[in-house]
Amino acid sequence: MRAPLPLDAVLGLASDLIRAPSQGGIDTPVAVLEVGARALGALGLAPRLLDDENGQPVALMAEIEGGKPGPTWVLNACIDTAPAGDRGAWSLDPFAGVVKDGWLWGRGSADSKIAVASFCHLAAELAKSKDSWHGKLIVLFDADEHTGRFGGIKRFIKERRDIGGVMVGYPENDIVNIGARGFWRAKIEVYGTAQHSGAVSPVPKNATVKLARLIQAIDAVTPPPPPEGAPFPLPPKLTVTGVEGGSGFAMVPNAASLNLDFRLTPAFQAPVAQKLIEGIVAKLDAEIPSERPTKIAALESWGAYKLPADSQLGTALVAGASLAAGRPVPGEVCGPSNIGNYLADLGIPATCGFGVTCKGVHGADERIEIASIPLVWDAYGHALEKLLIG
Structure with missing residues (x-):
């Protein structure tokens, strides 16, 4: 006892x-x-x-x-x-x-x-x-x-x-x-063209503007809810958890990045999450092309x-x-x-x-x-x- x-x-x-x-x-x-x-x-x-x-x-x-x-x-x-x-x-x-x-x-x-x-x-x-x-x-x-x-x-x-x-x-x-829930985490970097922010020539592609579009596209994603009566009752969840880009005031940024946290379920695991993000990125690169394609660096993933x-x-x-x-x-x-x-x-x-x-x-x-x-x-x-x- x-x-x-x-x-x-x-x-x-x-x-x-x-x-x-x-x-x-x-x-x-x-x-x-x-x-x-x-x-x-x-x-x-x-x-x-x-x-x-x-x-x-x-x-x-x-x-x-x-x-x-x-x-x-x-x-x-x-x-x-x-x-x-x-x-x-x-x-x-x-x-x-x-x-x-x-x-x-x-x-x-x-x-x-x-x-x-x-x-x-x-x-x-x-x-x-x-x-x-x-x-x-x-x-x-x-x-x-x-x-x-x-x-x-x-x-x-x-x-x-x-x-x-x-x-x-x-x-x-x-x-x-x-x-x-598990997680899949990635760092995504988009690119633009550097230039003096006060130049009189046409404004080049700004990486932070492209990143903002990417964040909007990610924020618009609604992952599917679990089926009714599913043994795992929580849905996936997608969150931008960090943003970085630009330096000072006088340069148009040529690179910007975000940290992405994707919470997973047994029905929505890492390969599905990565494929979804790759599709969003491919569409963005087609709409806003740059000298370098957007880079997705998958970091770590644990399953649900x-x-x-x-x-x-x-x-x-x-x-x-x-x-x-x-x-x-x-x-x-x-x-x-x-x-x-x-x-x-x-x-x-x-x-x-x-x-x-x-x-x-x-x-x-x-x-x-x-x-x-x-x-x-x-x-x-x-x-x-x-x-x-x-």
């Missing part, structure tokens, strides 16, 4: 993690990984840092082996965070880790340092009965997620492909996320996924969440792509979210509701007991 949630200890660790800034692409993750490693060691677990090919730390893990053979299950949460942004927009210091009015405030409190703190303590508690387990449990904390490189999970998977499933501790608890109805991992967490909540908690797909998509492409089952109630994720005043922590503790506790003990 599991002990009750050690709430003060979990909150204390979460606050310590928040006080070690780990903004992706801004802060080195060394300090926050040290906080996590000390916590795991103090709880009787054996922390291990994972380095990338350059010798830089990108993740922290601990492995607990059960007394009997069985699958390896993973509790995963990112230990790095989004940038804090404009600190003047925050009501409290984003790195103070303050408890106020029933909420824990700070950058990364929701995404996902409360999950790191909870999973450390939950793994240590469950380890007390490890002799009765069928299989192993790994806690994995990724310090390279918000950079977009996902170096921690990729480094882990290089050496550990013997995984029965991964539960990712993203926040929110209306549903258990058992799938997500949804766990099957008989998934051992999905059914365990759905049952655990429902038991903890005292109500049916459905397993459904979510819109944002995540590490679950990467794992699914490798054939590794993953849930991608059941967590605390929160506000301000990736914005100002990020915070989590302390009263929601026991729900999450019980949900994952029930699920892991089902997976490891039966």
